[in-house]
Amino acid sequence: MATPVAASGTGAEHHELGFIRTYIFSTDHKMIAKQFLVASLAFLLLGGLLAAVMRWQLGFPGQPIPFIGGLFSETTAPGGIILPEFYNSLVTMHGTFMIFFAIMPLMLGVWGNYLIPLQIGAPDMAFPRLNTFSFWISIPAGLIMLAGFLVVGGHAGAGWTAYAPLSADSEFTGVYMGQILWLVSLTILGFSSLTGAVNYITTIINMRAPGMTWFRIPLPTWALFVTSWLVLLAIPILTGALIMLLFDQTIGTGFFAPATGGEPLLWQHIFWYFGHPEVYILILPGMGLVSEIIANRSRKPVFGYHSMVVAIISIAFLGWIVWGHHMFQSGMNPMLGTSFMISTIIIAVPSAIKVFNWMGTVWRGDLHFDVPMLHALAFVSMFIIGGLSGIFMASAPVDIPIHDTYFIVAHLHYVLFGGSLFAIFAGITYWFPKMFGRMFGAKLGKAHFWLTFFAYNLVFFPMHSMGLKGHIRRIYDPSQYTFLQSMQSLNTLISWAAFFLIAAQLIFAFNFFWSMFRGEKAVQNPWNSNTLEWALAPTPPPHGNFVATPQVYRGPYEYSSPESTDDFLPQHLPPDRVQRPPVPREPGSLPTGD
Amino acid sequence: MSSHTPAIQENMMVHDSTYEPGIQVYHMKLGMWVFLLSEVMFFTSLIGTYIILRFAHPDHFAAPGEVLNVPLTAFNTFFLICSSVTMVKAFAAIQKGDQKGLKLWLLATIVIGACFVGIQAIEYVALVHEGFVPAAAEYHALGRTGVEGGAVLGGPLYGATFYTMTGFHGAHVSIGVICLVFVLIRAMRGHYTHSDHRGVELIGLYWHFVDLVWIILFTIVYLI
Amino acid sequence: MTTETQTHDEHHDPPYMLIFLVLLVVTLAEVGYAFLPLAKFWLAFGLCVMAIWKAVLVALYYMHLRSEPRSLWILVAVPMPLVVILIAAVITEF
Amino acid sequence: MQNWSWLMDESASTIGPQIDRLYYVILVITGIVFVATELTLLWFIFKYRHREGRKAEYIQGSAKAEIVWTTVPAIIVIAIALASAGLWDEIKDPDNVPDNAMTVILTAKQFEWNLTYPGPDDELNTEDDFTVRNRLDIPLDRPTKLEMYSEDVIHSFYIPDFRLKQDVVPGMELMMWFQPTRTGEFPIGCAELCGIGHTRMRGTLTVHTPSEYQTWMNEQLQAQP
Numbered sequence A: 001m002a003t004p005v006a007a008s009g010t011g012a013e014h015h016e017l018g019f020i021r022t023y024i025f026s027t028d029h030k031m032i033a034k035q036f037l038v039a040s041l042a043f044l045l046l047g048g049l050l051a052a053v054m055r056w057q058l059g060f061p062g063q064p065i066p067f068i069g070g071l072f073s074e075t076t077a078p079g080g081i082i083l084p085e086f087y088n089s090l091v092t093m094h095g096t097f098m099i100f101f102a103i104m105p106l107m108l109g110v111w112g113n114y115l116i117p118l119q120i121g122a123p124d125m126a127f128p129r130l131n132t133f134s135f136w137i138s139i140p141a142g143l144i145m146l147a148g149f150l151v152v153g154g155h156a157g158a159g160w161t162a163y164a165p166l167s168a169d170s171e172f173t174g175v176y177m178g179q180i181l182w183l184v185s186l187t188i189l190g191f192s193s194l195t196g197a198v199n200y201i202t203t204i205i206n207m208r209a210p211g212m213t214w215f216r217i218p219l220p221t222w223a224l225f226v227t228s229w230l231v232l233l234a235i236p237i238l239t240g241a242l243i244m245l246l247f248d249q250t251i252g253t254g255f256f257a258p259a260t261g262g263e264p265l266l267w268q269h270i271f272w273y274f275g276h277p278e279v280y281i282l283i284l285p286g287m288g289l290v291s292e293i294i295a296n297r298s299r300k301p302v303f304g305y306h307s308m309v310v311a312i313i314s315i316a317f318l319g320w321i322v323w324g325h326h327m328f329q330s331g332m333n334p335m336l337g338t339s340f341m342i343s344t345i346i347i348a349v350p351s352a353i354k355v356f357n358w359m360g361t362v363w364r365g366d367l368h369f370d371v372p373m374l375h376a377l378a379f380v381s382m383f384i385i386g387g388l389s390g391i392f393m394a395s396a397p398v399d400i401p402i403h404d405t406y407f408i409v410a411h412l413h414y415v416l417f418g419g420s421l422f423a424i425f426a427g428i429t430y431w432f433p434k435m436f437g438r439m440f441g442a443k444l445g446k447a448h449f450w451l452t453f454f455a456y457n458l459v460f461f462p463m464h465s466m467g468l469k470g471h472i473r474r475i476y477d478p479s480q481y482t483f484l485q486s487m488q489s490l491n492t493l494i495s496w497a498a499f500f501l502i503a504a505q506l507i508f509a510f511n512f513f514w515s516m517f518r519g520e521k522a523v524q525n526p527w528n529s530n531t532l533e534w535a536l537a538p539t540p541p542p543h544g545n546f547v548a549t550p551q552v553y554r555g556p557y558e559y560s561s562p563e564s565t566d567d568f569l570p571q572h573l574p575p576d577r578v579q580r581p582p583v584p585r586e587p588g589s590l591p592t593g594d
Numbered sequence B: 001m002s003s004h005t006p007a008i009q010e011n012m013m014v015h016d017s018t019y020e021p022g023i024q025v026y027h028m029k030l031g032m033w034v035f036l037l038s039e040v041m042f043f044t045s046l047i048g049t050y051i052i053l054r055f056a057h058p059d060h061f062a063a064p065g066e067v068l069n070v071p072l073t074a075f076n077t078f079f080l081i082c083s084s085v086t087m088v089k090a091f092a093a094i095q096k097g098d099q100k101g102l103k104l105w106l107l108a109t110i111v112i113g114a115c116f117v118g119i120q121a122i123e124y125v126a127l128v129h130e131g132f133v134p135a136a137a138e139y140h141a142l143g144r145t146g147v148e149g150g151a152v153l154g155g156p157l158y159g160a161t162f163y164t165m166t167g168f169h170g171a172h173v174s175i176g177v178i179c180l181v182f183v184l185i186r187a188m189r190g191h192y193t194h195s196d197h198r199g200v201e202l203i204g205l206y207w208h209f210v211d212l213v214w215i216i217l218f219t220i221v222y223l224i
Numbered sequence C: 001m002t003t004e005t006q007t008h009d010e011h012h013d014p015p016y017m018l019i020f021l022v023l024l025v026v027t028l029a030e031v032g033y034a035f036l037p038l039a040k041f042w043l044a045f046g047l048c049v050m051a052i053w054k055a056v057l058v059a060l061y062y063m064h065l066r067s068e069p070r071s072l073w074i075l076v077a078v079p080m081p082l083v084v085i086l087i088a089a090v091i092t093e094f
Numbered sequence D: 001m002q003n004w005s006w007l008m009d010e011s012a013s014t015i016g017p018q019i020d021r022l023y024y025v026i027l028v029i030t031g032i033v034f035v036a037t038e039l040t041l042l043w044f045i046f047k048y049r050h051r052e053g054r055k056a057e058y059i060q061g062s063a064k065a066e067i068v069w070t071t072v073p074a075i076i077v078i079a080i081a082l083a084s085a086g087l088w089d090e091i092k093d094p095d096n097v098p099d100n101a102m103t104v105i106l107t108a109k110q111f112e113w114n115l116t117y118p119g120p121d122d123e124l125n126t127e128d129d130f131t132v133r134n135r136l137d138i139p140l141d142r143p144t145k146l147e148m149y150s151e152d153v154i155h156s157f158y159i160p161d162f163r164l165k166q167d168v169v170p171g172m173e174l175m176m177w178f179q180p181t182r183t184g185e186f187p188i189g190c191a192e193l194c195g196i197g198h199t200r201m202r203g204t205l206t207v208h209t210p211s212e213y214q215t216w217m218n219e220q221l222q223a224q225p
């Protein structure tokens, strides 16, 4: 390394570590990634179960929850019949757990930690101990959030967006402790994300192996780099807002309380100034993973690698100037609304580049439909739906009737489940062999994919239509509205599909653990990949990742290159060791290395 | 590996371009800068709130000097600026390998920094005594209903924003003082040398950043 | 400040004491300026200019940004537009 | 679900058809994009699936293609944005409120809508004002303008059949106006989560013929304490 480097932390430590240092307070980025994986999958499951309870109420309003109904307390669901305040907590906590405790750590905590050092050829993160801190601080945050279910007054029930003044004064909801725990938990969780982001950015900037130029970085790492910037700059905004809201709740500062001059819209502005970058935090790493998987499983270079990078950066930048599209009907200045509308709609352009480049990658490829590839292709097709529904809402006049209806719920699940979660499934099944040394069971994997894909569309596609017809979101009992009663059978159908969907996830859970212990042993590079983590690092990679510092010679997506007889050309393979095809090509027509 | 490589060069096409360095600073320093950028955003949310609320409700805020004690705080600002220069002197000292200078200047920084926090505490106590409180509820409990009435000018938003902003700044200073104490202890153990003094540089960056925030805060909170 | 621009020798300290003096003088100037009988706008404008000047001096000299590589400058510049965007957009609301 | 349709029911306000038209324009555009991209994707998936002896072509990209699929969507979305901006201004511009509009004051609170009518003299803040709860009754021949206030938290006044919705924010005075196009009863909902009773914060909008409206008003005046 040309730069002076801290002696502690960057060099690989090769001595034996005890159980605690290996599995609990490990500083190895790969172990931390696995810890994040297990913790956030647990929260994902919890979020799914909360959705199940919610769907019960929506599909069968007022009927007692079967089987487990008796387990609920008097203040939540006496006799299994859900109370409205409990329903509000369910919606809030479903959104909160899914966004902050499941998808965000799955994207950043898991893939940021696991992939970045391996893909850039570094032995570990720049700050391994900070990394340990990043994981372990998220655990108390999670516990505090869970504790909210037990306190008097119930858990926070103001939605994951916690609009003030509803969230700012217990007088309006009867929830005091729950809301405070919600605020404290997210404040603490912010430190986890923040330290992670500092680590990822420093690592990517300063610790790339020789030859790993910016435009030879694999796209997952590029996406994680840009995402880390979003985290770095968006999370503190949220932290500031949370703290002010906490002061409003506890000592009555009144920032957002109109009674004393505060401004409710200010909360919305600050929240969404964080919130919209946040939704891109939730999808950009997924786009990176999907690019990698599609290129590999099509045995073709990523179509337009450079424009993919440019698109990631422009989505991230545009993401900062569109937050007002969540506030078109909020009473915001309509002129401001117009400018937000225009910037929002323009985001479709870099998104279009991404979508078409994925299709370009598949075009004339040699497609292998392994489990990760299925999920990746599902990601592309579902993101198109979710993105296109975004265009309706981005048009402020059309947003008037559909704002705060199930149309929004449909949109957000298409981008978050169809987008982020499918990308995560793709990532888990793709890197599983690297992480655990065993293949992810393909049969069950495919079964899980197809069941999920169909059930998921059955659950969320009809919601577009319900929203158009005025089905308001966050309502506890749609059957109380006469005009929604005609939709009740559709609601019931959706609920059945949702139960089925959640049950299908058990296949995944089973397969996950079964493959971990019983799966077929993986070879070093089962996907014939070019990137360093597969082509060079052993499976599973040891502490310190690489035996020696890798030297990188070319871009990550040299699949089916005419330069080589193999259909892949690892990044670290010196040019003189490439198996060249017998027929020399005329000079000048040689494709360049990136 | 050469000891000095030119800054980032885009040699994407060459197959064996050897090494593209990152930013030519060590990890901790880069990490500290990156972290400070997030601090910028944190203070943006607090200061931004203040600016916006003040713009929306000018009647809640008083003219400079009417409520806040400008001379006292100007003096305190002087203190903080002094602590910045002592900090930078400490760094300059160790760059030259001057251990004694390092320790003395660090000690001076700690003392001045602690004084800043102390004076801020005195200021808070005095202000609260005058009825300038952070919470609207207490504000009303003091029997002041409107914007004009009572001993203190301004409305509840004034106190709320004031204490939140300056309070978080003060917390940052306090954390800085604690870290400086650790750096001083390490300095006394001879941990830093003229060639490796990263700890001093890092705490210096943080300290100057906190100073920088104060420069902004002092102007927009006390003077505008 | 301009006298400094030419020094390339890394072993020379930046003019720490000079900056210190400037900071003090500008602070005093600010306190004086704040009580001048000027229009509110000009008061705010002048004070902001002075504050930003001081902040920039601290960043450049005390935080040594001046002698850091260009890429670090770019990095540090990233959040600045975002700060302006947030405040400028929201302020039009009220 | 006999008369189920996937699309919106027919609108009942003057603004409704315009919003619907824009909606359908976007639906057609996105529909075409959707069908084209998904079908192409499926076709590629089928055509380029792995078979013995197949080798992927080594294609890095194509600047020409990328320029095309950047500019074409850019033009389309900017057209959508401009069309939307025009309609948005028309809806939101306070100058567009017709002069003969009847002003009604809406005060939202957990969990009810209170509507204060100007009464026979058509002036608010006079003796003959009257207030009703959770129902808005308006004549067919006249536009109505709502002045909207909230007493506690944010609510959102939503009339699906009119394609209208406006958050009601405490501490702010907001406005919304509409002109019905047919008589009938239409549901009103609260679209912003406002607490335990969010679900039951409902109301009914009744559009009367002018004479019926007079009758209704007289009834209300008599019922007032």
Ligand code: HEA
Pocket: A161, A279, A280, A282, A283, A325, A326, A344, A345, A347, A348, A351, A352, A355, A383, A384, A385, A386, A387, A388, A390, A391, A393, A394, A395, A399, A402, A403, A404, A408, A411, A412, A415, A416, A419, A420, D030, D033, D037, D072, D073, D076, D077
């Ligand atoms: C991963 C998360 C994610 C992503 C990626 C997006 C992407 C987008 N979102 Fe979404 N959004 C959410 C998560 C996300 N959103 C969530 C969680 C909410 C609800 C929050 C709440 O209230 O609880 C929300 C709400 C939301 C709203 C507020 C609605 C309301 O409350 O009234 C709006 C309004 O404009 C919007 C717009 C968009 C747009 C324009 C995009 C664009 O980025 C999409 C761009 C993509 C495409 C357009 C498809 C691909 C392009 C092509 C195939 C090219 C051709 C296309 C054309 C020619 C049109 N979103």
Ligand code: HEA
Pocket: A041, A042, A044, A045, A047, A048, A049, A051, A052, A054, A055, A058, A091, A092, A094, A095, A096, A098, A099, A103, A159, A160, A161, A409, A412, A413, A416, A417, A420, A421, A459, A472, A473, A474, A475, A476, A498, A501, A502, A505, A508, A509, A510, A512
């Ligand atoms: C990524 C985010 C995410 C995900 C995956 C989901 C998944 C689901 N959501 Fe969620 N939802 C949100 C984010 C998400 N949701 C948000 C942000 C809101 C808005 C909240 C608000 O209004 O404040 C919302 C609101 C929301 C509503 C609207 C409620 C209302 O407005 O009243 C509904 C209603 O049907 C719903 C249903 C569902 C269902 C049935 C699922 C199902 O898909 C669930 C399926 C189950 C799983 C995904 C679990 C899978 C578990 C595993 C795979 C783990 C395996 C375990 C191991 C290996 C250990 N959601």
Ligand code: CUA
Pocket: D111, D154, D155, D156, D190, D191, D192, D193, D194, D195, D197, D198, D199, D201
């Ligand atoms: Cu009022 Cu919801």
Ligand SMILES: [Cu+2]
Pocket: A275, A276, A279, A322, A323, A325, A326
């Ligand atoms: Cu958004």
